Amino acid sequence: MKYVDEFREAGVIRKAAEEIRRLADPERQYRFMEVCGGHTHAIYRFGLKDLLPSNIELIHGPGCPVCVLPMGRIDDAVSIARDPNVIFTAFGDMMRVPGRDGSPLEHKARGMDVRTVYSPADTLKLAQKNPDRHVLFFAIGFETTAPSTALTLMRAKSLGLRNFSVFCNHVTIIPAIRAILDSPDMRIDAFIGPGHVSTVIGCRPYEWIAKNERKPIVVSGFEPVDILQAIVMLLRQLKAGEPKVENQYTRVVPWEGNRSALKAMAEVFELRPYFEWRGMGFISQSALRIRSSYAQWNAEERFPVPGVRVTDPKAAQCGEVLKGALKPAQCKLFGKECTPEHPIGALMVSSEGSCAAYYNYEHRKTALTSIGASA
């Protein structure tokens, strides 16, 4: 697969790993945060931690748009979709995420019309094919996905489509990074920056991290070679002592971002004054809502939304894991009450969630007792 296989080639990976071992100062402990859930997933899936020296610790950041969504938002969307006229559509990532009354898939089993889509464009087609039904799209994602939702809304307006609306849960990455840096108990040396978000916002929005917070940040791609090279670049920056923003993912990320995409977002969305992030409380200017000029396609305007607020169970430590303050296995519920089959929080069920990644790819690797041993 072009532009994929070359960046998974064993020889190049080994070279990058050797360079990391050469650059890492054995007297130092390094704590690098990969902001983006996609990076967390890639790190586990490709077994990259096995290639790093033990003094480099990777901290999982909050960049998982499903994980940071408070549970109540699912119940809000479900309350709209209870109307049998409504078709509830969402990406596959959302389908197993638990709300207070169950996940979308569980509601589907009880008779709700719930459909997985791969693209927001599919939802428009669905609306056109089903003029007597209302298609509701549960939109999630950081700035990577928001432009696609924006364009879709622009298309809906252009078509004058009346039976379509979006329940918008798009969030923005910079406030999340700021919240991490403002957290007194977090000690991060450098950041692996979100590669696909950056195809939209570019690299400038991270400049304050280097200038004001004095932390290096390297915007990274998602193949093993990309992530390892980003770590090489971070180590070099730390050695040189001059933090800056660097772009490792130059084949795809333009420094200035994607003007068309930003324009579409500005046309359709505005920042919410504040939005609740699971485990991190209310963060101002951190999420998008649909502008009044698109009110007709804003589910929150067209339907009564209960505004359900569901607190996570007391024992669940989703917030601390999201911030990277706790490792997944350190949460008291990990692997016991909370597993991918019976998830308490979204981190265990979202493909990008650090708990799911750790549970699925890692946690039994060093198990010395098997399931059968105690029988």
Added chain:
Amino acid sequence: MMSAAPPRIRFRDAQIEMAHGAGGKASRRLVEGLFAPLLFGGCEEPLADAAHVSINGTRVAITTDSFVVKPLRFPGGSIGELAVNGTVNDLAVSGAVAENLVVTYVLEAGLPTEELEAEVRAMAEAAQRAGIAIVGGDTKVVEHGKGDRMYITSTGIGRPIPGLTVAPQSVRPGDVVLLSGPIGDHGITILLARGELDLEADICSDTRSVLPFVQLLVTAAGAGVRWMRDPTRGGVATSLNELARDCGLCVTVFEDRVPVRDVVRGACELLGLDPLHIANEGQFLAVVAPEYVDAALDAVRSTPGGSGCAVVGEIREEPAAVVLGITAYGGTRVIDMLVGDPLPRIC
């Protein structure tokens, strides 16, 4: 080596979900936690593809399988074919040659006769190709809206292959894992055939009887064949996890050696799916003692349709009861059993 008795699992879910039919963890919990305790009379044997029983001193293998697929017809096959091949394959990997099938059709009122006829013809042709005789059946019709057009169940009976014992308990560290050919073809074909994803590709289901390949394998390496399975719903990952649990050892998978067609790989990358979790209908896994591997590979590869057979892993002691994926550059990850249906993801 520790005993391989799996723990007692009690089924606590309040209702049945689609996940319980996906072939993964949820399915296993349902079978082990509800059906087994109530129906299998305290039998402690690990669940297998077919049951080998004695009737008046004669050993007989018996299995049953139900087929629920949408759409009914897809590139490479249809439900009628699946119903024959699936059952023949379950018997084959349990170490038995299928002789006869009986089939049940549950039909939805409103189903056009020509669709039914097409499936019955497909079933007849598949039976002939597989060398088995269908000797009976049953039909029921349910109301329109209650049946998804057609469900088929087939029950197969066959002769255990003499001298062959396949059981997870006979698997040893150092044994080799063989896979008959490329994975993911069937599941991806069905996903694309549903037409919901707006994806086009030249791909078709791999549905076929694996019995001829199993027979070649057994002839060449019989004494060294420890375990076999056909990785249907839940994919190779699920089958190997069942093995790991049942034998208590580590099943290592050499990720770069698992055969996957380009187009299946592309679909999986695009949709965020793992080929190891995708259903197959014409492949089998075998664990073979190391001294028999070359003979086994030669035998299967030498026959049309067997050229894709490859070594994909090996058995180790640790970590116990885990399927561990290893990349060419030494990265490792746990390969877990599927939870529910594979869902395309965007993140």
Added chain:
Amino acid sequence: MCLAIPARVIEEANGGEFSRALVEVMGLRRHIDTGLLQDDPPRTGDWVLVHVGFAMSKISEDQALEQLRTLSQLGEQEAALSEVQGYEDS
């Protein structure tokens, strides 16, 4: 974050408001929306990064090759550096 994969344009965008292109990945074909690349619409043969059915960015072959070249020279750079170091120390 988020899953995005490289795909090759086999039929270029028709332009206009609802601009789409046909792309191919390992033999799979899909229509994607190119509305986010209006400033520089992709042509047949171009490679684009696709996320949720939308083209996000064009992929630069030059940058990809440059990156791989840099990485393949990693060991050699180190050797060259130590050699230079050797001259300086002596």
